Amino acid sequence: MILDILTVILLLVGALFFLAGTLGLLRFPDVYTRLHALTKADNVGLGLIVIALMLQADSWFVVGKLLFIWILILLAGSGVAHLVANTAQKRGIKPWKK
């Protein structure tokens, strides 16, 4: 029962972070801030959904697989975020100032 309530909460908050990430992508003023919003959806949003599914998993193998997927996305996401931001800076895209 506690597990189910926790799953529901985690799923809803995770979905909220995804919404926040997409809203950030749509509304933020430049590449760097959009990148920031994107990685929040990646790390936290997916992470919470993965944890929620891990609580409901049938076997430890599934738990391991879910964790592995999340860690992969974390690794890949942060690597890509760095590369994009670095290249953006080298191309002279200036960060947004008010």
Place this chain on the structure above:
Amino acid sequence: MDTLYLSVALFLLLTLVAGMWRILQGPTPADRMLAAQLFGTTAVACLLLLAQVLQQSALRDVALVFALLAVVTAVAFVKRAWTEKHDT
């Protein structure tokens, strides 16, 4: 519980559709590519939820593949289509 999974999956799909606007707008190529990255991650979340609802563990493998291939397209973008030269 299944309804909740499906509702969250539907919600994620709708945010994905909303994110498409960023691909269409731009303005820089990076913005378009970032939106595609977000699609990848959202699709992974959808697939994991569907895997739980439909009880098909193969969908988790598909999610893994999405994660891996999103990296390849992003690196191809950074190293090929959007190099450090100032042309576009």
Place this chain on the structure above:
Amino acid sequence: MEEINVLLLFDVVLGLTLVWLAWQTLSSLDLFRAIVLFIAFGLLMALAWVRLDAPDVALAEATIGAGLTGALLLSALAQLSASQKNETKPSLFIRLTLGVLLFFLVIALAYTVLSLPTKAVGLSVEVAKNIELSGVSNPVTAVLLNYRSYDTLLELGVLLLALLGVWSLGGVSTNKSSFPKSSFVNPVLDLVTRLLVPIFILFSGYLLWVGAFAPGGAFQAGAVLAAAGVLVFLSDWYLPSKYSGFALRLVLVIGLVWFVSMGFSFVLLDNAFLEYPPEFAGGLILLIEAAATLSIGISLAALFLGREPATKSDSNIDIDTGVNK
């Protein structure tokens, strides 16, 4: 019945988005935007395959359709001149004529699709009946590697021919890349590649193994291997020239050669070409798929690179232009 309704809604949104995305991709005048839309389309298409109960196809679509083709298109775009990167809008007359013709085509297609029987009578019953004899328990693998293995053999041949075609068009590459190489190696890219490539290779092996009883198989495993190759090429690594002659060609053809020789070897024991005796079928299929995975992976990665790699004996090739001196 709540969950069925939400699932239906999911499918409807997915379908409509796919159609809209396809339209946007085709009508986009900016080529880069079209490529990114194409990658997004590939992702959603893979989701659609999942909803159509075809995880094997979803795996292939995600790796080859969205991932490898996306990387290939991005690489190709970089080599176009600036003027080629935008298309011009065709005239109003052409657009109207096309619109009318396509409208009739859509009507004809819709009529054909709607007049199909709702319950397709396929061969799934026969496939299921003979599945123990085929050596694997995944029906897709059974069809690809046993019932219709001839088709798969020819597909390997087609892939090889495609690579030969690309090589004969591209000239011989030099290790001096035509892409601007930064003066230092980006440490983040280096680390990401070093961490991910082993994972790619392991996952490729996993997909190969699991294909016997779950969605997976040679093509999907090969495509993941090719993705590892693409990642490595993007990190400015090239095959040392001592391997790019015979060794490379050996790996490229081994899938096809192994497949054909396996097919013939049982003819000696009074079977038909490509007929496997049921006791060995499972092991044979795995061996054939392993060779095929290697070939497919290296072929697709070579297709990404485009040009034929120079070998040590190509000393009469001018290094800068790839032309025979």
